[in-house]
Amino acid sequence: MTEPAWQDRVWARHRRRTGAVLIVGTGAVGGFLAEELARLGFSPLHLVDPDILEVENLVRHPLGAPALGQPKASGLAGRIRREFPPCEATGVDADFLKLPVGEQLWLAEQADVVVAATDSAACQRRVNAVALAARKPAVYPAVWVDARVRDAEVGEILWVLPGRRTPCYECAAEFRNGAADAQAARGTRLDIQLVALATAQVVAALADPEDEHAAILDRQRTAVYLHGLTPTSPAIRDAFPTGGLESRNVRIPFPDRPCPACHGSRLRTWDAARTPPDEREGARWAHVAAFLTIVFIVMLLFLVLAGRFIRS
Template identity: 30%
Template sequence: MSLLEETKKQFADPSPAYRPQPFWFLNHDYKREELEWQLEEMRKQGVGGVVLHSRHGKSAEYMSREYLDMLAFCVDACKKRDMVVWLYDEDNWPSGTFGGKLTRRHPEYRMRYLRLEERRLAGGAETARLDFGQNARLELNHFQHVTIDKYVITRVDKERLLRRGGDRTIGFDSRVGIIGCGSIGSQIASALSEVGMHKLLLIDNDKLTFENIARHICGASDVGKNKVEAVSEQIASRFPHSQNTVYHGDVLTLLRDYESLLNNCDFTVVAVGNMNAEFRLNNLQRQGIIDKPILYVWVEPYLAGAHAVFVDPANTGCLQCLFNEDHTFKQTVLDNPGQYAIRESGCQSAYVPYSILEVKRFINDLMFLVQDILAGSVKENVLFTWFGNLTMHRASGRQISPQWEHEGDYGIKRDPISSFTGCEVCIAQ
């Protein structure tokens, strides 16, 4: 057969070397019937060979006898079909050059430089026209006006989104409860999602109103929805892999029926602004019914200050240790904050004069405490105190508590609860 005839033959029926040779990912059970069926289907579609490539999910240990038998079976099955086989193991499973023995025994496998040469060839005396037959011409006529659309597959799993979007993520597999999904609770839920927490238990009994949306993560289009559902949907719109659970109901009712529910979470954030609920949770922790940590969060009027109390039942001190007998908080930033407003935690009306920027600044600083909690570096129960723009509050005539009179703007303090006079229960233990 002349070179010209051979060339024409290769166009009409390419040899395996000139056909597609895709990577064949071996990432499941090695069932010989399945392997042979896949090879046969690829051959029928014009595939000339395969690259045998081990991936995560394979049933046999890499380089085990079962694994090597599988490779031998695939090589033999390809040989029967006149298909080319490539053995590839330099990605996830590097055996390399087998300590140099492979290239010593087989010099032909050694790495070589690729030399690129450009040559101009003059046309020969003999020419030929390639005729692909009537069917090919009919297909060209049929498809000449068909639009080819390009589709791109983009990974949106949590590992890609978060590790590509930042240099540090926390708590991929942790589950966090959030009690209270108002302005503070919703912002905390959003911030936790942004740092990799995509298993949230959201608890709240309110619906979203127009008065809520000034500092809430949800907007006017969500008004009328249950807050837990609106927050969950908002998070899922940004992170489609989130796995949030919602409960629309009163937390005290929930605790009455399922006292130990929060033990299903690694820790829980409480942002309800409801002292009865907070002290009920604190008592359940002291009784050992809730054995997981809780972070109690609230803000003071005008966001002159904000507080977070981390209580792990395994450590010394509880929430009650920071309150006087009349249930007033010992460490307020504002002197007598009750004269301005009730303690606010997430459902205040829009006319209360502090901005969303202040809220976000507090939540951002709070996330570093949460990061330390999840990393296991917080070894004792602590009070986290955040100071707002104290210069502005002093200029506005608001009195700062004497203990903080020398504190500057936007400072942070972490104090162990054990440094305060304990409550009666903790002292008796």
């Protein structure tokens, strides 16, 4: 069977999503996410990660034992090209933080959606800055394993729209009160795959607002928290009192002071964050009309007073 005929049969039953995605971090969450995006039809995928696959990664990574000792990014890109031929996947075996600034920006500019799935807060912040500079929507999936939560009970997916329409990663970091770096170090495979699948829906929605997955996005709430299948610890029972598999959309507020990355704050972005574009345009013209009315009244009063002064 020729390749075009093979692809026709695949996409005859499933609507193919389109768009380029940059994934920084191809560990547990990023690895499964890359495969899911390839299945959905996204292409090209640019994968960036400096690490190699080690024994402790095997239980929570799509690459198996034959890939031990190989770079995660290029190894995963090769696997995707073999198993999902319609997807053009490339791997960059490098630390995103150490790439030249121009290359960082170029990678982001080539993408329709940027994903940061690393276990480094510094790298997440850098991806945030680059995505904002390139004016690209970005997604930040993670699994909480800080001291307050045991064994990756909570997955977090934050999405950011450019132009201060939503709080950015730095804004969310302040919201978390400086929690430890979120990572998937102790997460079980089920928890990690759950976060990866939900993240794929967010990416699909950002790439195409008309996609059926767009329902996962909430203009007022720009993060999803997922409770996995592990036992519930006291630290999160208030958020997920019933335990078990559950999700919840959360509104990440803008900080009180201007954010150092996106410069957004509650005062400066209140209308932009909560008002639809058509309403904002109407409000803008209303402000202009009010200003012109005030100017007209002031000029009229000036002319009346000037006339009285001349007559006197």
